[in-house]
Amino acid sequence: MPQLHATSTALLKAGPGDDKLQSLSFSLQFLGHVPIALRERIIPIEITISLPDSLACSVYPILSVAPGSRRITDGVAKLTDGERDELRRSLSSTPIIFLPITADFDHRNLQDWASLSKRIGDWLLRVVAERRSIIWRWGREAFWITFVAAYPSFPRGDWPRWPCEIALDGPFICHWVERQQTSAHVEDGGEDVADAMHDSPAVDTNIPLLRDVHAELWARLQNHLSVLRDV
Numbered sequence: 001m002p003q004l005h006a007t008s009t010a011l012l013k014a015g016p017g018d019d020k021l022q023s024l025s026f027s028l029q030f031l032g033h034v035p036i037a038l039r040e041r042i043i044p045i046e047i048t049i050s051l052p053d054s055l056a057c058s059v060y061p062i063l064s065v066a067p068g069s070r071r072i073t074d075g076v077a078k079l080t081d082g083e084r085d086e087l088r089r090s091l092s093s094t095p096i097i098f099l100p101i102t103a104d105f106d107h108r109n110l111q112d113w114a115s116l117s118k119r120i121g122d123w124l125l126r127v128v129a130e131r132r133s134i135i136w137r138w139g140r141e142a143f144w145i146t147f148v149a150a151y152p153s154f155p156r157g158d159w160p161r162w163p164c165e166i167a168l169d170g171p172f173i174c175h176w177v178e179r180q181q182t183s184a185h186v187e188d189g190g191e192d193v194a195d196a197m198h199d200s201p202a203v204d205t206n207i208p209l210l211r212d213v214h215a216e217l218w219a220r221l222q223n224h225l226s227v228l229r230d231v
Contacts, residue, residue: 090135098123107218113150121163142224144173149217
């Protein structure tokens with residue numbers, strides 16, 4: 001199938017006394033007509049943001065899709081039947097070295113999440129490697145779920161650098177960052193719970209918000225891995 005590309009260049013700069021790039025708003029329109037055979041079908045498109053090499057590993061673009069997109073609104077990656085079949089074929093011939101998750105894994109423990117996230121990241125870089133493949137996107141989603149569970153105040157607070165080859169992209173992480181930006185301060189009795197969650201790896205897991213976050217992310221990870229049941 002022929003691929004059509006449209007390219008546009010935007011010039012951005014950091015504000016005075018600021019180390020952040022300005023935000024960029026843009027619109028995307030499609031000219032022409034959709035063939036009858038393709039109407040009522042989901043048509044995937046890919047939008048790529050390219051930054052200079054000098055910004056690699058220091059600036060991470062976040063692309064948010066407006067409500068109505070089936071892939072971003074609730075932060076859950078939804079696969080078409082064809083994508084799911086392709087993913088299953090890829091997984092059946094690819095060793096998944098971070099599974100099974102050990103029986104002593106505690107989804108309430110930050111260090112357990114950090115260790116699992118690192119194993120998934122290593123698997124992506126050493127085993128998968130091809131960053132345009134569906135198995136890479138699947139693994140990247142698992143990486144970000146586990147990374148956020150390990151550092152639940154992300155993108156606030158303290159967190160380690162992750163491999164710059166793993167883009168800050170995908171339904172889950174885009175939704176998470178957007179949610180964090182719109183609710184920057186979560187208070188519980190006057191205390192900023194998001195900061196309290198990240199005070200130390202041995203943080204009190206009885207903090208209600210942290211318990212809820214870990215329960216949600218553990219369920220989300222299990223659902224994300226469920227595609228393996230049919231492999």
